[in-house]
Amino acid sequence: MATEVSGRPAVVPAALEHVLEQQWMPLVRLAALLAGDADAARDIVQDCYEAVWRLQPNVGDPEHFVAYLRKAVLNRSRSRLRRLRTVRRFLAQSRPPADAPPADRSLLVAELHRELLAHVDRLPARQREVIVLRYYSGLSEEQTAAAAGVSPGTVKSSTHRAIATLRRKMKDVPE
Amino acid sequence: MNTELEDSLADALRAKANAVAPSRMPRLGRAAPARGRLVPLVAAAVAAVAIGGAAIVLAPGDAAPAVKVATPGALAPGEVYYSLRLTSQANGQAIMEKQLWQPRQRTGEWRQRMATGRTIENGRVVPAGAVTPRPGGKCYPAYKVTDENCTAPGSWLNPTVDFLATAPRDPATIGEQFHAAAVAQLEGDQSGDLAYLVELRMIGELLAGNGVPPELSGALRQVVAAMPGIAVTEGMANLTGAQGTGYSLPKPKGNPQTVIFKADNTYLGSPTESIRHGIAPGLGQPPSRMLD
Numbered sequence: 272m273a274t275e276v277s278g279r280p281a282v283v284p285a286a287l288e289h290v291l292e293q294q295w296m297p298l299v300r301l302a303a304l305l306a307g308d309a310d311a312a313r314d315i316v317q318d319c320y321e322a323v324w325r326l327q328p329n330v331g332d333p334e335h336f337v338a339y340l341r342k343a344v345l346n347r348s349r350s351r352l353r354r355l356r357t358v359r360r361f362l363a364q365s366r367p368p369a370d371a372p373p374a375d376r377s378l379l380v381a382e383l384h385r386e387l388l389a390h391v392d393r394l395p396a397r398q399r400e401v402i403v404l405r406y407y408s409g410l411s412e413e414q415t416a417a418a419a420g421v422s423p424g425t426v427k428s429s430t431h432r433a434i435a436t437l438r439r440k441m442k443d444v445p446e
Numbered sequence: 447m448n449t450e451l452e453d454s455l456a457d458a459l460r461a462k463a464n465a466v467a468p469s470r471m472p473r474l475g476r477a478a479p480a481r482g483r484l485v486p487l488v489a490a491a492v493a494a495v496a497i498g499g500a501a502i503v504l505a506p507g508d509a510a511p512a513v514k515v516a517t518p519g520a521l522a523p524g525e526v527y528y529s530l531r532l533t534s535q536a537n538g539q540a541i542m543e544k545q546l547w548q549p550r551q552r553t554g555e556w557r558q559r560m561a562t563g564r565t566i567e568n569g570r571v572v573p574a575g576a577v578t579p580r581p582g583g584k585c586y587p588a589y590k591v592t593d594e595n596c597t598a599p600g601s602w603l604n605p606t607v608d609f610l611a612t613a614p615r616d617p618a619t620i621g622e623q624f625h626a627a628a629v630a631q632l633e634g635d636q637s638g639d640l641a642y643l644v645e646l647r648m649i650g651e652l653l654a655g656n657g658v659p660p661e662l663s664g665a666l667r668q669v670v671a672a673m674p675g676i677a678v679t680e681g682m683a684n685l686t687g688a689q690g691t692g693y694s695l696p697k698p699k700g701n702p703q704t705v706i707f708k709a710d711n712t713y714l715g716s717p718t719e720s721i722r723h724g725i726a727p728g729l730g731q732p733p734s735r736m737l738d
Contacts, residue, residue, distance in 0.1 A: 288474070295471040300463035309466040310698075317472050324474040381540070382562065384458035391455070406452065407459035438451055 290330050291320055294337055298344050304403045305348035307392065315351060319343045341408070342418050345400060352396065390440040391433075398433035401426055521550050521725060527607075527656035528726040528733040532571060532685050534718040540564060541685070543571035547729045548586045548656050552606050553596065557582035557729040569686045569720070582729075602627050602648065607657035615661055617668035624648060624669060639695075642673050643703055646695050650705045653713035654721045664711040667693075682706050686720040712738040 295316065302312035319340060330336045391399055397419070404415040405426075412430075416423040448456070521527070527548045535542050543561045548554075561573040583589030585596035600609025602624055614620050628644040649666050652658065658666075670676065670693045682692030684706050691709075694702035706714040715721040724733035 291474070292471050296466075296468055299469065300466050303466045304459055304463055312466065313469060320471070320474055381461075383454060384461055387454060387458045388462055391459075402455065403459060406456040407463060434449075434452065434455075437455065441451065 286330050287324070287327065290333055290336060291323070291340075294340055295320075298340060301341065301403070301408060302344050302348055304407055305345060305400060306351050311351060315347045316344060318347055338414070338417060342420070345404075345418055349396065349400075387437065387441060390437050394433050394436060397421070397425075398429045398436070401429040402433050405430055524728055525734075526550070526556075526726050526729055528724040529654070529656055530570075530720075530722045530724070531654060531715075532566065532569075532720045534685055535562075538718075540574075541566060541571050543573075546586070546656070547582075547726055547731075549729075550607055550657075552608065553585045553591050555582060555584050555729065556586040559730070566686055569722070602652065603631075605652050605655055605657075610657050610659065610662060613662060615665050617665045617672065620665055621669040621672060639675070642675070643695055643697060646670065646673065646693075646703050646705060650703075650713075650716065653705070654715070654719075656723060658713075660711060663707075663713055667707050667711050670705060677702070683717065684715040684720040685718055688714050688720065690714045692717075708738070 298316045298319070299309070299312045302315045303309045306312055306315055323340070323343070328336065328339075391402060394402065400419050401415055404410045404418055405412075410418065412423045412426045415426045419426065421429075527546075527550070529544075529546045529548075531544045531546070533542045533544075534540075540562050541564065543563070545559045547557045549556065561571050563571040563574045565572045581589075585591050585593065588594075588596035590596070595604055598604050600606035602613070605613075614623065624645045625641060628641040628648060631644055631648075632641060649670060653663060653666060671678070673693075673695065675695060677694045677696075679692040679694065681689050682704070683689050688706075688708070690706040690712075692704050692706045694704040696702050701717075704716045706716060708714055713721055722736060723738055724736035726733045
């Protein structure tokens with residue numbers, strides 16, 4: 272691959288490609304949570320990667336570079352959701368309301384997750400992003416703030432509001 | 447320290463993320479192959495109706511109500527619309543059954559009952575557990591009369607019974623309006639294939655609802671039949687085995703988007719869904735007659 276990038280030192284694209292390869296699935300999974308479906312997620316991350324590949328950035332600080340990629344994925348997920356928000360609103364309206372709990376545990380847990388994720392999808396965009404970054408990516412408030420481009424205080428309040436909403440929405444779900 | 451809800455939330459997010467099939471990073475630095483542009487609608491449709499290898503006992507027909515009538519619409523005092531919708535979920539690993547009781551009056555109280563199972567017998571899900579009534583609401587599909595989808599005027603995207611009763615019946619007019627609505631949903635994206643997929647999904651959802659007069663169902667079938675690229679399959683079965691004519695559009699990935707009609711234009715659902723409509727004497731009561 273490195274020889275195909277004319278005028279660039281071979282070591283840079285090789286290192287870049289290695290990091291991108293390592294981060295491919297984690298970022299696809301993050302994008303799937305942010306954008307709502309896996310196919311869109313792959314497109315989003317591939318678009319990010321194409322842009323990054325053209326820039327050929329220095330990846331001397333992998334942690335910083337991964338944070339940059341995460342932010343790029345989040346921004347592209349936002350753009351996609353903005354464009355398709357009315358489609359999603361239509362789907363949310365047409366989707367059957369919540370369902371009854373089945374008996375066996377695996378189905379019960381799957382159903383609980385399904386309902387919880389449905390409520391996560393209906394959170395305001397910022398709250399949903401914060402929830403995904405905090406509870407899926409396991410980022411701290413500060414890291415979440417950096418990825419989402421907001422202050423740590425906003426992360427804290429958005430998390431609090433989102434959890435309160437989810438708790439309220441889930442209150443009639445049998446334990 | 448996380449609460450139980452926060453733990454469940456983290457588990458749910460991880461489960462959803464881990465359900466994303468592993469894929470290889472594409473080769474970079476060259477023209478990317480053309481990628482199908484998927485809207486969440488298409489993906490959601492795949493997720494909602496995908497059917498896999500679960501052991502499903504197909505039993506055509508429906509043991510529930512006995513009497514069929516040819517013309518719906520006229521509800522006696524106290525009567526409500528009833529619908530029975532079965533949907534294959536989680537790649538066919540579960541089947542969700544939803545019974546819905548909906549009054550003629552838009553803002554009236556509605557009720558629902560859900561069951562989940564893995565098999566179908568006599569057109570009904572065999573529940574894997576107790577069938578628990580879920581809270582209903584007012585002004586279906588809203589829960590409160592102040593909800594946006596209750597206060598918005600009736601339209602193809604917000605099909606109130608009153609709107610359906612007075613909506614156009616000319617297939618050309620309906621087709622133009624649906625297509626414009628689909629393009630609007632895509633925020634002006636005029637790319638034909640995608641808009642027709644959205645349109646087909648919208649029509650399927652409309653037909654799955656209550657209060658669609660038979661002549662409108664027939665007109666909608668003509669709209670579907672006239673869509674560019676539509677594939678017609680005779681003898682296609684819905685989730686419970688009822689057969690009709692299938693109309694399908696290919697999706698960029700996954701199974702086609704399909705709607706199935708009986709010869710009399712009754713909407714049957716799709717290979718991963720079945721729909722039946724009827725009339726019940728009251729909320730939560732078994733249907734006294736079926737309309738299809």
